Amino acid sequence: MRSASQPSAEQVRKTGGLRERKKARTKAAIQQHAIRLFREQGYAATTVEQIAEAAEVSASTVFRYFPTKEELVTTDLVDPMIFAAFRVQPPELSLVEAWRRALIESFHELTESQLDTERGRGLLTLSVRELWAASLTNITAGLDTMTALSAERVGREPTDAEVRNAVGALFGVLLIAVLDWYKHQEGDFVAHINAALDQLESGIML
Incomplete structure (x- = not known):
């Protein structure tokens, strides 16, 4: 029997769904800022640190979603x-x-x-x-x-x-x-x- 403190299957499903949607939004936002900066400054001149700052995430977060700089564009x-x-x-x-x-x-x-x-x-x-x-x-x-x-x-x-x-x-x-x-x-x-x-x-x- 499930205790009162244990989440139900529906709660787990909703939490998982919300988490995945949040990840998708973060990934899309990072790419959107990257593309904007690449077009404004040039691909070679733009750093991952600049993209992270624009997207208000850490550089490690950028690399978690996009392991290489190229993937910010090709994904x-x-x-x-x-x-x-x-x-x-x-x-x-x-x-x-x-x-x-x-x-x-x-x-x-x-x-x-x-x-x-x-x-x-x-x-x-x-x-x-x-x-x-x-x-x-x-x-x-x-x-x-x-x-x-x-x-x-x-x-x-x-x-x-x-x-x-x-x-x-x-x-x-x-x-x-x-x-x-x-x-x-x-x-x-x-x-x-x-x-x-x-x-x-x-x-x-x-």
């Missing part, structure tokens, strides 16, 4: 949101439509400052050579996750050629849309994604 905090949203899309949706809805739902949850941080990450990745090299691992991991989730959804293996080709086409369309957004930030990004996916789903007629 993608939005992809996990998109993958989670994809997992709960209705089964009757096509593969492209499921990814479309997951993307739109996730981007609609982002604030303007979060969107600015995402675009800043992209611009830094494109302009700083070592960041581009470091980001390739994350890009590959994202593609692998998309392939695995897509294969699971359609009941096939990730090695299936049709699955890999479909995800490759989808990934390529999304990558071009994101790169355009990084460079130009013109128009509505979600509308741009919608138009690109419409063309992919209807077929490339060139």
Whole structure:
């Protein structure tokens, strides 16, 4: 029998959930300050100590969330949101439509400052050579996750050629849309994604 001083399972769950949300907010805040300082001062000129001061945490806390300086830029905090949203899309949706809805739902949850941080990450990745090299691992991991989730959804293996080709086409369309957004930030990004996916789903007629 549980004593009055022992927390219930529900209390443990809520406490754990609150703790994880607090960690997520701290991690996002550190990255947001890092991206802002990198853009203002330059990547090489900005120190982890300056980032810690701006985020009002210790340098050791920064390194606990981001073990290397490069990871302050290359760590993608939005992809996990998109993958989670994809997992709960209705089964009757096509593969492209499921990814479309997951993307739109996730981007609609982002604030303007979060969107600015995402675009800043992209611009830094494109302009700083070592960041581009470091980001390739994350890009590959994202593609692998998309392939695995897509294969699971359609009941096939990730090695299936049709699955890999479909995800490759989808990934390529999304990558071009994101790169355009990084460079130009013109128009509505979600509308741009919608138009690109419409063309992919209807077929490339060139």
